[in-house]
């Protein structure tokens with residue numbers, strides 16, 4: 001009887017430990033993907049709108065949200 005109780009406690013502790021580690025891992029992963037997403041956003045040099053870096057039009061160190069804004073900025 002006592003052995004069953006000890007076994008139950010060990011299993012419960014093990015499950016608690018595993019669940020805690022899984023939760024920590026998920027939180028870390030969520031935080032990292034959020035940071036990555038935020039880091040990939042750039043502001044349009046013309047209108048200031050934030051766009052994903054992959055969609056931005058790059059000219060030197062500037063970024064634009066669209067071809068129209070790149071042209072507008074270049075023409076003053």
Ligand SMILES: [Zn+2]
Nearest residue numbers: 044047065069
């Ligand atoms: Zn723009």
